[in-house]
Amino acid sequence: MSWRERLVDIRPLRSGGPFRDLWIGSSLASIGQQIAIVAVLLQVWDLTHSPLWTGAIGLATGVPMLVLGLVGGSLADAVDRRSLVRATTLGQALTAAGLVAQAAAGNRSVVLLLALVAVQSGCAALGAPARRTFPVRLLPADQVAAGLALQNIAFQASMLLGPALAGVVLARWHYPAAYTIELLAGLASLAAVVRLPPMPASRADGKPRRGPVRGGWRISLRRPTLWGSFAVDLAATVLAMPVALFPLVNELRFAGDPRTLGLFLSAIALGGLGAGLFSGTVTRLRRSGLVQLVAATVWGLALAGFGMAGPIWLALLCLAVASAADTVSVVTRGTLVQLETPDHYRGRVSSVEHVIGIAGPELGNFRGGVLASVMPAPVALLVGGLMASIAVVSVGLVNRPLRDYRVPTRREVVDLNT
Numbered sequence: 001m002s003w004r005e006r007l008v009d010i011r012p013l014r015s016g017g018p019f020r021d022l023w024i025g026s027s028l029a030s031i032g033q034q035i036a037i038v039a040v041l042l043q044v045w046d047l048t049h050s051p052l053w054t055g056a057i058g059l060a061t062g063v064p065m066l067v068l069g070l071v072g073g074s075l076a077d078a079v080d081r082r083s084l085v086r087a088t089t090l091g092q093a094l095t096a097a098g099l100v101a102q103a104a105a106g107n108r109s110v111v112l113l114l115a116l117v118a119v120q121s122g123c124a125a126l127g128a129p130a131r132r133t134f135p136v137r138l139l140p141a142d143q144v145a146a147g148l149a150l151q152n153i154a155f156q157a158s159m160l161l162g163p164a165l166a167g168v169v170l171a172r173w174h175y176p177a178a179y180t181i182e183l184l185a186g187l188a189s190l191a192a193v194v195r196l197p198p199m200p201a202s203r204a205d206g207k208p209r210r211g212p213v214r215g216g217w218r219i220s221l222r223r224p225t226l227w228g229s230f231a232v233d234l235a236a237t238v239l240a241m242p243v244a245l246f247p248l249v250n251e252l253r254f255a256g257d258p259r260t261l262g263l264f265l266s267a268i269a270l271g272g273l274g275a276g277l278f279s280g281t282v283t284r285l286r287r288s289g290l291v292q293l294v295a296a297t298v299w300g301l302a303l304a305g306f307g308m309a310g311p312i313w314l315a316l317l318c319l320a321v322a323s324a325a326d327t328v329s330v331v332t333r334g335t336l337v338q339l340e341t342p343d344h345y346r347g348r349v350s351s352v353e354h355v356i357g358i359a360g361p362e363l364g365n366f367r368g369g370v371l372a373s374v375m376p377a378p379v380a381l382l383v384g385g386l387m388a389s390i391a392v393v394s395v396g397l398v399n400r401p402l403r404d405y406r407v408p409t410r411r412e413v414v415d416l417n418t
Contacts, residue, residue, distance in 0.1 A: 008153060009146035009280040012139050018196050019138040019147060025192030027154035032185025034162020036099065039170060039178035040117055043103070047110045060114040064122035065358050069129065073216050073351020076130035077344055081137075081199040088127030089190045095120035096183040103175035129350035130199075136338040136346070137199055141408055145288070145335040146280070152331055153276035160269040201344065216348030225340050226349065228402030229292060229333050231395050234360050236296040236329065240303045240381075240388035241364025242322075248377040254312060267316040271323030288332040289405030293396040295328035300389030307381025339408055 013020045044054050075084055098116045107113060135147040169178045220226040246264045247256075254260040282291055302322035309315040334353070341349045364384075371380040396403050 008149060008277050009143070009284065010150070012135075012143050012147040012150060019135065021192040021195055022134060022138070023147075023150055023154065025189035026151065027158065028185040029189035030155055030158035031162050031165070032096075032182035034158045035166040035169060035178050036096070036182040038163050038166035039103075039175055039182075040099075040113065042170060043113060043175055044110055047108060047113070053110055056114060057117065060118040061121040062358065062362065064118050065125045065128075066355060068122045068125035069354045069358070070216070070351050072126040073129035073348040073354070075126065076133065076347025076350065077201050078347075079201060081130040081133060081201070081347070082193065082196045083198075084130045085127045085134075086190070086193050088123045089186065089193050091123035091126075092120050093183060093186040093190055095123065096179060096186050099179040100176055100183055103179055125354075128354050129347045132334070132350040132354065133338065133343075133346045134196070134199075137343075138196075141339060144338060145282075145284075145331060145407065148334045148338075149276055149331045152327055153273065156269055156272040156276055156327070160266070160273060201347075216345065216350075216352040219341070219345050220349055220352050223340065224399050224401040225289060225336060225405050228395055228399035229289070229336050230352065230356055231399075232292055232296045232392050232402075233329070233333055233356055235391035235395065236299050236326070236388050237360030237364045238367060239364065239391060240300050240384040241361050241368060242303050242306065242319075242381055242384075243361075244365035244368045245372055245377045245381060248372060249307075249315075249381070252377060253310070253315070260312065263312070263316055264319060267319040268323040271320030272327040274320070275324035275327035282328055282332065286406040287404075288336045288407055289402040290396075292329050292332040292336065293392060293403065295325045295332065296392040297389045298322075298325040299329065300385045300387075300392065302385070303388070304382045304385030307378040307385060335407060336405060340405070 013023065040057060041054060044057060047053070072084075072088075095116050099113075099120075102112060102116065135151070136144050139147045166178060169181065220230060250256055250260050250264065285291055299322050302318045302325060306315055306318035306322065309318050337349060337353050338346065368380060368384060371384065375383070
């Protein structure tokens with residue numbers, strides 16, 4: 001493999017106008033959302049000066065995501081997916097306009113602010129499963145992994161740039177400007193979705209698949225490749241998610257320096273972005289299942305190393321390696337899920353992936369906090385990382401279909417969807 005092939009694979013941006021437009025619009029929307037996240041956090045704090053209310057932001061975003069994400073998966077298998085995402089993206093833009101209006105009017109009600117955040121989160125959740133199916137419908141099978149890698153790069157870049165931009169915007173132009181940027185970015189995303197080709201729900205046996213939400217869970221449990229891939233993700237996040245322990249580790253090891261805490265978060269963003277920029281190394285590999293297993297194992301071992309790391313450079317290196325491994329795992333899992341699932345189930349299975357992607361890290365952070373309350377935080381990180389790696393290896397040992405999975409050819413994908 002040449003050095004150019006090891007870099008990010010940009011074939012999806014060259015070969016597909018619709019995917020390129022979607023990627024640009026989604027990238028802008030992601031930056032706008034990151035700016036809005038910081039703005040909401042700061043506005044809630046200014047209104048209440050209460051950590052309880054800032055914590056309530058998580059409920060306002062998380063609950064609609066978990067509840068409506070499953071509903072969105074069922075809808076994605078029953079209606080035209082472009083129309084669904086168009087409607088939900090419009091809903092997100094309208095709520096962004098509401099955020100602009102309340103900020104410009106000098107709103108003093110935190111309930112109103114969180115209600116708008118909840119509505120926006122609900123719109124995003126309804127459209128997320130359908131949006132996840134777009135790359136496999138717009139790209140050839142051998143470019144789906146590359147398309148997912150490009151989406152992940154955009155997300156990681158927005159996490160790195162968005163908060164910094166938010167600080168500048170909020171300092172100079174305050175809340176209305178921050179929410180206006182989100183609104184304009186959302187409109188750019190809407191324009192890209194409108195230009196997509198129709199994506200009607202697939203039919204099986206000539207009949208619409210309008211089964212209940214549990215259909216996504218049912219097919220996931222029936223296919224070893226799917227439940228194995230989801231089990232790997234849950235093992236990695238639930239058993240080893242480290243973010244909740246960052247403040248405590250920073251206090252114990254680095255005298256609570258807020259700059260160090262910021263470096264922890266930056267290392268995660270940079271590790272993920274770096275893996276994305278060199279994603280061509282893995283997106284051209286067909287053994288997606290094995291790649292995910294290896295990447296998730298490395299994630300756990302790197303976090304165990306972070307728990308034991310003494311020098312700051314070693315701690316940051318471990319976090320960057322863990323984040324890079326997580327990026328590889330996410331891209332390969334997404335590729336496997338989209339290509340292994342029949343199209344008339346993709347919406348519902350994507351909603352399962354969406355819920356697992358939200359619930360796993362949150363449960364992992366909670367588990368980490370509980371574990372750190374009964375043992376030193378570094379030991380909790382070591383135990384969690386090793387447990388995650390052991391669990392991932394165990395899934396690989398008992399799940400041969402996942403271990404041996406290969407990205408199908410274009411002909412095999414056509415056969416799968418018929």
